[in-house]
Amino acid sequence: MDSALIPKGVKRCPLPQFGAALMIVSAVLLWGVFAMLLVWFKGLNQTNMNNAYGFALWIWADLGVIALGGGAFFTGFLKYIVGKDELKNIINFAVLIGFICYSSALLILAIDIGQPLRGWFIFWHANVHSMLTEVAFCLSCYFGVLCIEYLPLVLENRQIDKVPFFHNLSHNMHEVMAVFAATGAFLSFFHQGSLGGVAGVMFGRPFGFREHILIWPYSFFLFTWSAAACGPCFTIFATKLTEKIAGKKLVKDNVIELLAKISGWMLFTYIIAKIIDTIYWANVTAPAMGFTLMDFYISSPGSFYGIWILILEVGVCGLVPALILITDKGRKTPALLWTAIILASIGVLLNRWVMVLQVLAVPVLTFETWNMYFPSWQEIATTILPIAYGIILVMISYRYMPIFPQEAELNPIEEPETAVTQDTEAGEEAKQAQEAELAPAKG
């Protein structure tokens, strides 16, 4: 029924089936929207945050989703600036993931602040010393860049593309996309880093505080590095998940393996830097503030903030996936690849959790105790909201836009005619379009 909107050369499931799936995900979305409205109208008492936990699930979700969306900027950087041309086959999807991640982050921020209607004060009354100011400006600009990067995809929808103006617009945008990719990479370097800076500058919180290079704490660089390393892993994960659900291959192995290899080396070098940073922090920075490493972890077995969390983050979810991804065998073995990209994604999420929530859990005054936190259902629902929204956007984008350039090649449709006999009128149109397209190629 909607085959006119579907990109040519590819098959999509019947509209009712698509519609049903959309309904299910929309129900989850609506649950999230309900929670969001509760928070906006009743206030932040709908959460389990308190004066010890000013930052909680939402801030973690923000940081996490921005780190996972790092695939967009890094893949763009690799393709347009470094010149890894094969990545053009995954860049669209990376941009889509990035777009979803960043729009989710902005949405969550709008829910998280106490006075959402005053959110724009961050631009109007900006404080140049604050890491969050940098984040806000950079994030907003980068979201603009992502919109610009995503727009051509939308314009390439079969029907929209028929309008010459839009066709020319998307063509011209592709020409200058390198500029935007460079801008995006530049902006991302800063806001990914500034998010790390959020925790790193807090000299009142020994667990989060890191020493500085000029104005930037080490965590600034580690965050950008880990986003560059793990973002692509998430992009690969999302691609492979989409492939599984769509039931077809969408990106050639060499593209995946290239991205995985670069990501693996980024991750490996990042882990080394992280380990060095941890050693320095544990032996120099923290003791100067009166803390040993073990003061930051709860010693009773079974505690959430036991030392296991550090080992999990750096070892199991850092070193292990790095070692897998830097080997050819690791990249080529599906089970290993899946393991690595999942562990790496979890690793970066765990790192963000630790750098936000554990910072606040650790007692600093000697007469304080550990603070514990568990999110309320409203917080959980509003965090799942962007996931649902993301799934919907991927579903719609995948169905109606040529996200994967290699899809047609990887999934040739055997009988071109049979594919268009369902609806005669549309079929005629499609046939004409096909012929029209074949014509210039011949010529």
Add this chain to the structure above:
Amino acid sequence: MKIDRRSFLALTIGGAAGTALTPLPWKLTDDSSIWSQNWPWTPVPAKGENSYAYTSCTLCPGGCGLMVRMVGDRAVKIEGLEGHPINDGGICILGLSGLQLLYGATRVKTPLKRIGKRGEGRWEKISWDEALANVTAKLGQLRDANQSHTVACILGSKHGTTSTLFKRFMTAYGSPNVMTTPSVQDTLEMTLQVMHGVEAEAGFDIENSDYILSFGSGLIEGWGSPVRMFRANSAWRENGVKVVQVEPRLSSTAAKSDQWIPINPGTEAALAMGIAHILIKESLFDNDFIENHTEGFAGWKKMVLDEYTPEKVAAITGVGKTAIVRVAREFAGADKPLALCGRGCGDTPGSLAEAMAVHTVNALVGSINREGGVIAVPMTAYAAWPDMTMDSMAQSGMVKSRVDGAGSDKFPMAASLLNRFAGGVIAADAYPVNALLVSGANPVYATPDAQAFKKAVEKIPFVVSFSSYMDETSMNADFILPNHVYLERLEDVPVTAGLQKPMIGMVQPVVYPLHDTRHAGDVVIELARSMGGSVGDAFPWDNYEACLEAVLGEKWDALSEEGIWQDENFQPAEWGEAFETASGKFEFMNSAMGLMPSYVPLSLEGNASTFPLLLIPFDSMRLASRFISDPPFVIKTVEDTVLKGKEMCVEINPATAKSLGLANGKSAVLSTPKGGARVKIYHYDGIMPGVIAVPRGLGHTADDKYMAGKGANFNALIGPVEDRASGLDTAWGIRAKLAKA
């Protein structure tokens, strides 16, 4: 129309630039900014002319002076009055929150008549005329039936004109049954009666002492005049005064002291006697005082030397022998040592023998009527009341025996035994109680064995509360005739909280009455006048203010202008003139009445095997436990180791808790022979093993949502234990048990 790229861009950019040049986006921005900063439900308090009004605080017997900051006619802040002799600008947490009582939700705004059953909380608003008519009718009815003595009256204070008006009314009306809220001052007064032979209050010259030995007194927990005590404590710190605190628990007082001596609960008198033993044995006593101004030393000394040896005292108290000897020597070696008693904030009268024991410790070192010591401050009548004629009804009523047994052969010294009232009402031996008037007190909440008191009130068919608040007593009344809150009242308040000189404070209104309330003094005068006859004649004033001015005489001017009157010339009597006993000297004991300083162990209710723990209360500045309960500001400050959610915490030594399997923070059930409550366990290293403690002041069932339903009422967990000699309540604790919830 063909839209090409150029014209599209031109249109867009032109449109955006054009809009930006109009005021529209900037206005919208500014509007949304203002709108999101001024939500209509956020109050903006009105400005007005600033001024200060002056008055005194009545929320505890401390007598602090207040200055109240006014904005226009609104009172916005209570502050301590600078230069006031008691508090000099300081003020306690309760005093600071007084405006919440004035403006709060517990206010009774008009006279109320009960509809429905007692305790249901259903009331009909009535006019003052109707209210007074009802009460007059009932009282008249009882009087006509020769039942005037069956009317009882409970007052918060025994001093001051308002209380005196109530007492005068009861006398003219014909009932002896006036009771007042008890405290350790009652026992101390009796001590001075027995040992000095004078009617005096116990004053303490703490500011000039250089060694304080406190037997469980909560010196910074509300004992005496709290702010005065805080100021003294700070001066002690500055001047190197040594403070020794003897009590089973690490209270704030114990923590601040120079030495905390943990002691088995209830055995403080034994330690006092043990110290007396050393003072006598080592001849550390003041020779002049003992030889020339005391009677009965020889006989008493023998008893002390025999029965209170360090070994025996150590066994009773759990305090080491060396410590006992050391403290005794230090005490004697100080220039101006002073021993104090009255557990916690001093609300429980305590044992007369114990008060006498502590008093002898002071006597032995000569700290009587001397700088830094105990001062007997005579109760001079500062108000001149006109004589009144009692008619035959009044006369016959007044000679009837009291329901509480005070003044009887059994308890000849006592003037009021509120702890025996409930028993008297329930037994109704001589006669039933047919009416009860309550002013300035909340006995349904604050009397130990609260259940028994409630049962007694249920038996009384006519109950009138004069409270300004819907407290537990008001909830169980038939009529509420609400008094003005102290900030709306004129009143004299003599300070009886252990000061060294007589002092009277003046309460003056800072705001016009907010609601349809009336001064209780005015109401008593009106009730009397409407009863007519000799009752009415005894009240020849038009209203309370006229009465106050008349009876205060020359002090009225000083009090109105200064807000305070002090007897500047007061000097404690010299030893030669201080004692008016039969012998004319300080008497160590009264053998005829069987009174002597000693340790009398309390017979604790309950079986030690069923109830293996000892439950004691603790007082805290943050938990008001008398007539006034915590306003919202104050209950907000209560720590989460005292109150968690709706459950109060019980302090228990970690070792004891472990042996009972009670983990920290978990719920448990606390039971005593008198009652039970659900509590939370709090492991506290500052309490002796085997002893547990809960705070007083929680467990309100009336009041507003900020206070009601939180914790349990300690008075419902304990019952009074009569002192054999005085009849007053001596219970310092009760047996208890804790079980997992």
Add this chain to the structure above:
Amino acid sequence: MKEAQGHNKTKKFGMVIDLDKCTGCGACMVACMAENNVSFREDESDKQLSTAWMRVYKMTNGKPFPDADVCYIPRPCMHCEGHGGHSPCVSVCPATATDYDNNTGIVSQIYTRCFGCRYCLAACPYHARVFNWWDPVWPADMEKMLNPDVSVRMRGVVEKCSFCYHRYQRAMEKAHYEERHEIEEDEYQTSCTQACPAGAITFGDLNNPDHTVNQLVKPDNRHGGRPKNPQAFRLLERLGTNPKVYYLSSREWVIRAGDNYVKNENH
């Protein structure tokens, strides 16, 4: 010459709290609430949700009975100077809703500009900042007792102790009308200082050698304001927050409990 200079220097308003005198009575908490229109709710036993500018904590020495000891420690906002005016909270606020005033040393808070991101809450190690999770409600007639000198806050914004800045403004206005440029030590005192019945709190200009606070602790401005008095200490001195609230104690364990030490380190 030096003395005259000393009096014209910029001010650094600070507080000294004598923990030997502090009884833990809580008057400072309520004085602050009454003066500054601080809200209250039905259940305040969860202290992490309780709005309190001044909060009295209880420290223990961790020893078992009978060697247990406790000490109460009132904690207002520390008005940290940090490094050159970069308090932990001021540097992180994205909307400049909080600022360090170099003339008085006071860290301000603009409720109408704060949009509630709570970064300052996370940055403050003293938990001096609280967030309005609910809209404040004043029951019965209690709106009448609100102080018109202090803005009433709405939900969704952060608030904290201001060293009763409105009283500073009043004192300066009074001085201006009387054609003076300086205010006396007793003309500007915070509500908690005024109320404390034990006289445990002292407030004044740490830069002024005539003021009691300076004399009590002798702050060393060349070393980040460290007190020269060995019985004085500041909480978390080692973090470099350079706070303005000093504590006095004659008890060694109390002084040590003011900061974190790696085992066997001396303070």
